[in-house]
Amino acid sequence: MKKLIFIILLLTPWFWSLKFPLDLLKINLREDIKEARLMVEWERGKIPIKFSNVLFSNWPMKIISQRLDVVLENLDIGNYFFSGHPRERVGVKEIQKFFFFELILLIVGFTNSNIKKYKKFLIIYSVISLLFVFVFKWRSFYQTLPLSVPFIILMALGLEKVLKWPKKWLILFGSMAFFEILFFCILNLKLFIK
């Protein structure tokens, strides 16, 4: 059944029209090296030239650390549930990717024993996608969409567990989700109409 759904999704031209981020696999190493060299030159221009300057302040290290910074940005749950606020990232238009109540689903998802079934997939997929993030510096909304897969699986696992909660807790959670969606719709009503 799951496979069939997947095949139909693939065969639907409607989804084909969705914007595909053209810069997904774009890499401009020459530009990166130039930028890193400038940064290092600035730093070294201010301090006496010694062996330690080269050892602790060099352009290959700058390039690696810049890429690692982007990986860490992608691991920041604030960027998914709170649209990056309060620390907005320079050069990135922050858009909230999930509802806040889904964060609860995500956390609960980790405690679902069925996670074992998906453990290997989740780890391998996450590691590969983070590797892509490292190489191609994925930062923007569209570029980070592939990372939503493990989130959605974990949230689904969370929802599975939440649905088994006692009725009063379920009603509380359901109301919270309902009001958040309602609030979101009201605030964005004008935007939808336009």
Next chain:
Amino acid sequence: MKKHLNKIILLVLIILGSFVRLNKLGTGGIGFFRDEAAMGLNTWSIIKTGADEFGHSFPLFFRSFEVFFMPAYEYLSVPFFLLFGPTEFSTRVLSAFSGILLIFVAYLISKEFFKSERIGLFSAFVVSIAPWSIFYSRGAFEGNLALLFFSIGFYFWLKFFNSNKNKLFFVSLLFFVLSMYSYQAPRFVAPLFIAFSILLNKNWIKKLKLWIFGGIFTLLLYFPILIFSFTPAGNHRALGVSIFSSNNPVPGYNQQYGNWQKLYLFPKEVLSLYSHYFSPMNLFSKSDYNPQRIVPNFSVFYLWMLPFLLIGLINFLKLKTKNKKLLILWLLISPIPAALTRDPFHTYRSILFYIPLSILIGFGISKFIDSFKKYRIFVLLSIVVLSLYSLSSFFFNLFKVAPVTLWREWDYGYKEITDYVKTQPNDLRVVIDDPYTESYIHFLFYGVVPLKEYQKEALLIVADKYYKSSEELRPKKVGRFEFRVVDWPSERGDRNTLFIFPSTRLYPSEFSTDPNLTLVKTIYSPGGDPAFYLIKSVK
């Protein structure tokens, strides 16, 4: 032999930790921040006059630039000032000692918690080299002292829960209260931690009598501070920086829809701020939003510690230890005060958060090494090499890069200015161009402005409002010294005056062509840029 080996390793870690904290402590080359100068001056003032800068005898909160400092740091620094006099070193050394002792306390906590000396040593190792701990030990940060007291309190709390000896309960409370006398954050965290760790205990009601006695004991110890809780001295700091008192609207707020939105937006904002303290980006890469609290290219922890934190956390959650919840509580409660303020990722307000994280990293390193049975020595050696490289790189950035990039944030240059002013005749009028009028503290600290003269003026202005008002109440003129904004076009003709300008507030072209003015000294920043211009007018 093994027992001795562990002791030797601990000693080596403490010696290493002492070296990185005490080396060039007073002369780091970056500057001496105004808050440090304020704390140092007030300690010296207490020794010399029995009163603070406002002439207020033995205060319970130290008032400086409309901020009220908790009193422990100032009073406990007295022996160091008696030994070394009023220097930058004397001001910072208490924080450095707190950082050194924290290495040992982290060892004790881990050893008690995991019942393993080895994990204790790894935790001590992490604390001894962690950027956050070195940084906060190298400046006069009262929060570091508070962290030490809180950690000792936690250690005895843990011992009490493990052994049920009532004596330990009271010792623990004493240290928690001491942490509340040292810094603002524990005033919120300590009571919350105590209350929750008691209530989470299934049989808490059985010891009701003990808790009541403990409550009375704590109230008695904390009473002097408690009575001021409803005055600006007791709550100005908390209210001033709180997210609820901010004039800025909550993100997402739409004026069209009214105040009901805040019911949803405020909790979301607090959670957003709270989640930032658990963000790997902030903990391992970006660090504090305020450049005064960072070392360039470094964060709270080294990046290589991230996998060990994850390993430590996963294994910790699997652990079946009796008092697991105590460490979880510390971890979850400690960022709350910082998350309730409007600033994003404030490493100082959340300083209590970093010991449990360091312990988890230490636990993770231990678990990681365990998983490589045959190559244990090789893995251990790799970690040592990595640590030494990171530490060297950290010091390269602290001593070489930070002074040239962050000197302004650290108030660099005032020592050089005061050294020059001391060489000048006693009838020379000195006007310091300072929009915030806070530079007076450096002139007092370095002994240029006479302390008693300043106290006399300040006491007249502050009168009985010392604890009651958070307004700016301080003299802008003391004898021949003035601290204010200079109206250059109208004042440049004043005779026998030394004008001191930050280089950002006056262009050289505004004084270089005037024959009545002489640029007597330029104070240069460590990077070689002009920091201050000292301009003298004719007699």
